[in-house]
Amino acid sequence: MTDIREGIFEGKRVERHHGWPRFEVDRDGWIRAAEALAHGRLALAGLWGEKAAIHMAVLAEEGGSAAVLTLACPDLTFPSVGRVHPPAIRLERAAHDLFGLVPEDAPDLRPWLDHGRWGVRFPLGAREPAPASGVPYTFLPVEGESLHQIPVGPVHAGIIEPGHFRFTANGETVVRLEARLGYVHKGIEGLMQGATLARAAELAGRVSGDSTVAYAFAFARAAEAALGIEAPPRAVFLRALMAELERLANHLGDIGAICNDAAFALMLAHCAVLREQVLRTAEASFGHRMMRDRIVPGGVACDLEPAGAAAVASLVKEIRARLPALIELYDNTASLQDRTVGTGMLKPELAREFGAGGYIGRASGRSFDARRDLTYAPYDRLAFEVPVMQEGDVNARVWVRIREVEQSLSLIDQILELMPQGPLRVQTRTPGTPVEAAAMVEGFRGDVLVWLRIGADGLVERCHPRDPSWFQWPLLESVIEGNIVADFPLCNKSFNCSYSGHDL
Amino acid sequence: MDLILSFLIQAAQMAIVLALAPLLTGFVRKVKARLLRRQGASVFQPYRDIARLLRKEVVLAESASWLFRVIPYLIFAATWVAAALVPTFAGGLLFSWTADLIAIIALLGSARFFLALAGMDVGTSFGGIGASREVMIASLAEPAMLLTVFALALVAGSTQLSTVAAVLATPEVGLRVSLAMALIALVMVALAENARIPVDNPATHLELTMVHEAMVLEYSGRHLAMIEFAASLKLLLYISLIACVFVPWGIAAPGSGLAGFALGAGAYLAKLAVGGFLLAFFETSIAKMRVFRVPDFLGVALMLSLLGTLLLFASRSL
Numbered sequence: 001m002t003d004i005r006e007g008i009f010e011g012k013r014v015e016r017h018h019g020w021p022r023f024e025v026d027r028d029g030w031i032r033a034a035e036a037l038a039h040g041r042l043a044l045a046g047l048w049g050e051k052a053a054i055h056m057a058v059l060a061e062e063g064g065s066a067a068v069l070t071l072a073c074p075d076l077t078f079p080s081v082g083r084v085h086p087p088a089i090r091l092e093r094a095a096h097d098l099f100g101l102v103p104e105d106a107p108d109l110r111p112w113l114d115h116g117r118w119g120v121r122f123p124l125g126a127r128e129p130a131p132a133s134g135v136p137y138t139f140l141p142v143e144g145e146s147l148h149q150i151p152v153g154p155v156h157a158g159i160i161e162p163g164h165f166r167f168t169a170n171g172e173t174v175v176r177l178e179a180r181l182g183y184v185h186k187g188i189e190g191l192m193q194g195a196t197l198a199r200a201a202e203l204a205g206r207v208s209g210d211s212t213v214a215y216a217f218a219f220a221r222a223a224e225a226a227l228g229i230e231a232p233p234r235a236v237f238l239r240a241l242m243a244e245l246e247r248l249a250n251h252l253g254d255i256g257a258i259c260n261d262a263a264f265a266l267m268l269a270h271c272a273v274l275r276e277q278v279l280r281t282a283e284a285s286f287g288h289r290m291m292r293d294r295i296v297p298g299g300v301a302c303d304l305e306p307a308g309a310a311a312v313a314s315l316v317k318e319i320r321a322r323l324p325a326l327i328e329l330y331d332n333t334a335s336l337q338d339r340t341v342g343t344g345m346l347k348p349e350l351a352r353e354f355g356a357g358g359y360i361g362r363a364s365g366r367s368f369d370a371r372r373d374l375t376y377a378p379y380d381r382l383a384f385e386v387p388v389m390q391e392g393d394v395n396a397r398v399w400v401r402i403r404e405v406e407q408s409l410s411l412i413d414q415i416l417e418l419m420p421q422g423p424l425r426v427q428t429r430t431p432g433t434p435v436e437a438a439a440m441v442e443g444f445r446g447d448v449l450v451w452l453r454i455g456a457d458g459l460v461e462r463c464h465p466r467d468p469s470w471f472q473w474p475l476l477e478s479v480i481e482g483n484i485v486a487d488f489p490l491c492n493k494s495f496n497c498s499y500s501g502h503d504l
Numbered sequence: 505m506d507l508i509l510s511f512l513i514q515a516a517q518m519a520i521v522l523a524l525a526p527l528l529t530g531f532v533r534k535v536k537a538r539l540l541r542r543q544g545a546s547v548f549q550p551y552r553d554i555a556r557l558l559r560k561e562v563v564l565a566e567s568a569s570w571l572f573r574v575i576p577y578l579i580f581a582a583t584w585v586a587a588a589l590v591p592t593f594a595g596g597l598l599f600s601w602t603a604d605l606i607a608i609i610a611l612l613g614s615a616r617f618f619l620a621l622a623g624m625d626v627g628t629s630f631g632g633i634g635a636s637r638e639v640m641i642a643s644l645a646e647p648a649m650l651l652t653v654f655a656l657a658l659v660a661g662s663t664q665l666s667t668v669a670a671v672l673a674t675p676e677v678g679l680r681v682s683l684a685m686a687l688i689a690l691v692m693v694a695l696a697e698n699a700r701i702p703v704d705n706p707a708t709h710l711e712l713t714m715v716h717e718a719m720v721l722e723y724s725g726r727h728l729a730m731i732e733f734a735a736s737l738k739l740l741l742y743i744s745l746i747a748c749v750f751v752p753w754g755i756a757a758p759g760s761g762l763a764g765f766a767l768g769a770g771a772y773l774a775k776l777a778v779g780g781f782l783l784a785f786f787e788t789s790i791a792k793m794r795v796f797r798v799p800d801f802l803g804v805a806l807m808l809s810l811l812g813t814l815l816l817f818a819s820r821s822l
Contacts, residue, residue: 150629150712157721158709172795263705265793269540271523298676335702366728434811486795489710 011069019225019437020057022068031079033058034498037232038084043355043368045440046449046466047081047088050093051125054078056088057438057449057466059355064373068438068451074126080106085473087354098189099202110137113182113503124190142168142176148484154183165488172484177477185501192463193314197223197297197428200460204450210503213239214443215465215501216295218450221376223297225437226454227428234422235299235376241312241415242282242291242300242499243410243427243441248319249278250444251401251408254496258398259330261493262339271377272325274319281315283307299425309416314410317392327402340395344479344491357468359400360495364392370442382414394494403501421451430458443470445498467501507598514588514598521587521744525736526550528743529762529781535784550736555730562725565626575622576723576730579615583734586611587741591748593667593768596758604663605653608745609646612697615734616642623719630711634718637795641703641715644802645696648689651809655686658751658816665748673752682819685812687750694742696798698735701787703798713792743768743779744772751775 011023025033033056035041045057045066056069071078080103082089092103093112100122103109114121116135121128142149147168154162162183168176188207192200204219206213217239224231231239256271279289285308286294294301304312330336347355351364361368369386371379387403389396436453446468455461476495480488505807530547537544564573586608589599616638623635657663659680660671671677699716708714711721720731748755754771756764793801 148629148632156709157711259791261710263701263713265536265540265707266585266788266789269542318785333791335793337795339791339794340522387750486713486793489711 014070014436016434017068017436017438018364018373019222019439020066020068020320020440022055022070022436023315024070024072027071027079030056030069030081033069034079034081034084034088037081037088038086040352043352044081044085044091044471045355045447046451047091047095047472048451048461048464048466049099049101049125051099052076054095054101055451055464056081059368059374063157063472064375066374066438066440074259075333076100077102077104078082079104082106082108087474090474091470095408099300100128100150100441107136111135113185115182115185118250124193126204129364137180139166139178139180140176140261141271144170144175145356147175154180155233163499167488169485172486174480174483174485174488177480177488179473179475179477181499182503184483184500186500186504188504189462192460195460197454197458197460200463201296202293204465206293208467208498209292209450209504210250211246211443211445211467211498211501212290212292213242213295214445214448215450216293217243217441218250218441218448219452219463219465220297220453221439221441222437222450223428223454225439226435226452227431228435229298229426231299232376232422232423232426234303237415237419237422238300238304238424239295240378240382241412241419242286242294243306243443244280244415245282245312246291247444248405248408248412249282251405252278252319254493255330255398255401255405257496258340258394258490258493259336262336263491264336265331267326270322270329274322274326277315277318284311296425298428299423301425303424304419312412313416316412319405323402323405330402332396334342337395338434339400339487339490340494341393343394343487344483344494346392346475346479348390349396350478351392354471356471356475357442358444358472359397359404360446360472361477362386362388363396363400365390368447370440370447374440376441378415378418381418382411384411387440394490397494426459430456432456434461443468445496445501446472465501465504467498467504469497469499469502471500472497506758510596510598513594513596517592517594517597518584518588520592521737521740523586525587525733525740526554526777528740528776529736531777532739532780532784535781536788541785550732554733557696557729557732558723558726559730560725565628565722567625567627568722569625571618571620572625572722573727575625576727576734577619578618580730580734580737582611582615582618583737583741586615587737587744589665590741590744591666591669591755592744593772594756594758594765595669597666600664600666605648605656605665607661608665608741609649609653612738612741613642613646614739619719619731622723625662626722628722630714630718630721633712634715634721637715638719641696641798641802644768644799644806645693648698648802648805648809649693651813652693654684655682655809655812655816658700658813658820659683664799665745667784669748669755672749673755682812682815683750685808685815687746689805689809689812690746690749691786692801692808695786696802697804698739700783700797702790702793703801705792705800713795740776743776743783747772747775747779 011025011029012024042058045059048253049054053072059066082092083105089108095101096223097111097114114305121130150167152165154164166178201219205216207215252271252275258269259267282291283289346364348365351361351366367388384407433456440447440453450467451464453461530550534544534547589603589608620635620638623631662667704715757769
């Protein structure tokens with residue numbers, strides 16, 4: 001695998017960009033990159049717009065290198081990547097909705113985030129007044145005999161986030177599923193423009209509530225890389241501790257929730273107790289159950305007292321003691337296994353094509369973990385394994401979570417042992433000239449990417465947080481095909497994609 | 505005098521099933537919650553829920569026909585009458601001379617038919633899914649139930665529940681393989697009919713997996729109260745039926761004194777509690793099955809009841 005940091009795209013390297021290299025390419029370079037994506041030589045890690053420019057983050061997975069490519073588009077058009085590489089389609093639609101950038105020959109130009117309710121078009125670009133009457137959204141056509149449609153959502157019967165799912169079914173068998181998202185668009189990218197670094201860090205922590213640590217971590221790393229400062233060692237270890245606690249809480253909650261969707265409430269009851277203990281330990285140690293706003297650019301906002309460290313250590317002991325019985329319960333309940341094994345198969349080729357992160361990719365043979373493959377402090381000093389399975393069904397996604405819980409427990413042990421003493425925070429500075437950086441952090445759901453440009457005055461000029469769900473939602477549609485309608489909740493829960501992080 | 509007494513017993517029976525049905529539902533929920541280490545709502549919560557729903561305004565879909573508004577009362581009435589036919593604490597009910605086990609099945613069957621119609625009436629896709637799944641389940645559950653009734657009728661020589669209970673309470677019946685098969689078949693049918701795990705999940709919020717709940721999604725206010733009440737009554741009916749046929753001891757015979765009735769009432773409450781606990785325990789220890797596994801599950805019930813009936817025929821001809 002080529003090291004893409006060497007600039008195989010014959011672009012001009014941007015000197016002020018840190019963390020990953022950024023290349024300004026011409027149309028040919030852009031098209032070559034799209035073809036490299038289509039041939040699987042690279043994986044897409046993000047695609048986002050700016051006024052009169054389009055950016056694309058690419059990964060060379062096995063070499064563990066990443067780069068950002070930029071194509072200037074003064075006429076607001078660029079060669080479509082989605083034309084040859086489907087994972088880019090929704091990203092291009094979103095870039096069009098926000099900036100008015102038009103992907104040429106794009107296979108799909110329907111609006112994605114823009115539901116016609118903003119009052120303006122292209123809010124981050126040219127800001128045109130929206131046409132008075134909203135254009136109805138057309139779903140992809142499905143043809144065939146005795147097919148019927150089941151619209152589900154955006155308001156659901158349970159307390160979950162909003163999203164619309166359009167099923168076309170033949171009896172109970174799903175022929176096609178098309179999701180429509182964007183209902184929780186909050187305009188985070190717009191709010192970040194011109195915000196101070198502290199304010200933007202808070203916004204980043206609110207992109208997706210269950211991953212607030214991962215987002216704050218990624219934003220802080222991007223900001224520090226851009227400004228050329230480094231968080232003190234103790235802060236770095238505290239960040240990893242919070243990230244692992246967040247992973248632990250979410251994985252435990254998911255394992256229980258997946259079983260509950262098969263009406264096996266016993267697992268949920270036990271897992272919910274463990275999750276609650278993680279959250280209470282987080283509150284006792286860091287003063288907030290979800291540890292929101294605890295990671296800030298330059299370091300961390302609060303210290304871990306010895307009592308807190310003891311609480312975390314005893315939490316790890318407690319989970320270690322109780323997890324084996326839960327795993328056995330999951331593995332030995334035949335009625336539950338009957339539901340999870342073989343349901344919602346994700347093919348390894350698709351997982352690789354879409355660069356699916358987290359447990360979704362790892363349950364389908366894609367061994368990528370930002371902590372290992374694009375390593376960052378302190379994970380370069382910690383020993384851990386990345387569990388990978390090949391089956392790609394709901395059961396595999398549960399097992400990857402179980403294995404990751406075990407890894408997280410071991411990581412927390414190591415972090416507590418290696419935690420150095422020292423200061424918690426360094427001051428951020430005003431850069432004087434515009435600086436940029438990209439950073440990727442492994443959240444519980446997958447890799448969270450933050451790309452950031454800080455202006456000469458120290459205010460955020462442009463920030464793009466990219467949720468792993470962008471590459472996972474489309475896979476959910478392929479996973480459910482051929483399954484029965486009643487198995488969708490189980491597949492959906494085993495994916496557990498973020499609506500909020502995706503809709504921004 | 506006898507007529508007045510059996511009329512009084514019948515009236516008491518109708519009042520008792522009405523009074524106890526929500527309590528049984530609340531009790532099952534409470535036991536499930538305790539098994540999951542939750543506190544759980546009070547066992548009286550279903551009464552409050554019904555009272556709350558009765559007070560609430562009815563929201564009707566624009567496409568709802570008159571049928572949609574009438575059906576909740578139909579379902580409630582049919583289920584109530586059916587529940588009143590099962591001897592709970594005393595035999596010799598007035599109604600049991602006019603309606604037997606087959607009439608109970610017919611009453612429940614028509615309630616289900618109307619519920620399925622109501623599910624489709626508004627025209628939402630969930631109602632349609634629920635109705636189609638319900639009818640698929642019913643097409644297997646009803647024959648299994650009927651065959652179970654035949655097995656019982658062959659033993660007791662009657663399809664009248666009071667007589668069946670009286671005969672099965674005598675020691676001459678003894679242990680019979682065919683009755684054991686009929687019991688298992690009836691329990692499986694009862695789980696399916698009452699929309700319990702593993703066939704359906706009464707507590708789910710996932711629209712796509714619902715069967716019973718999907719059909720009643722569009723109901724609100726007093727209509728929903730009627731349907732919820734009928735569902736509670738149906739659960740009570742099935743537990744009473746199983747208790748009355750397979751553990752018939754303690755049911756007061758016609759003409760027994762006040763002590764007999766008191767004993768009957770006590771025994772009935774104990775049977776309900778045991779039945780409710782077993783249901784909650786079973787539901788906690790198993791996951792819901794795939795929709796397409798339900799025919800297999802009910803097929804087993806059908807086969808068991810068929811085998812039970814055949815065994816009885818075979819043993820008779822010898």
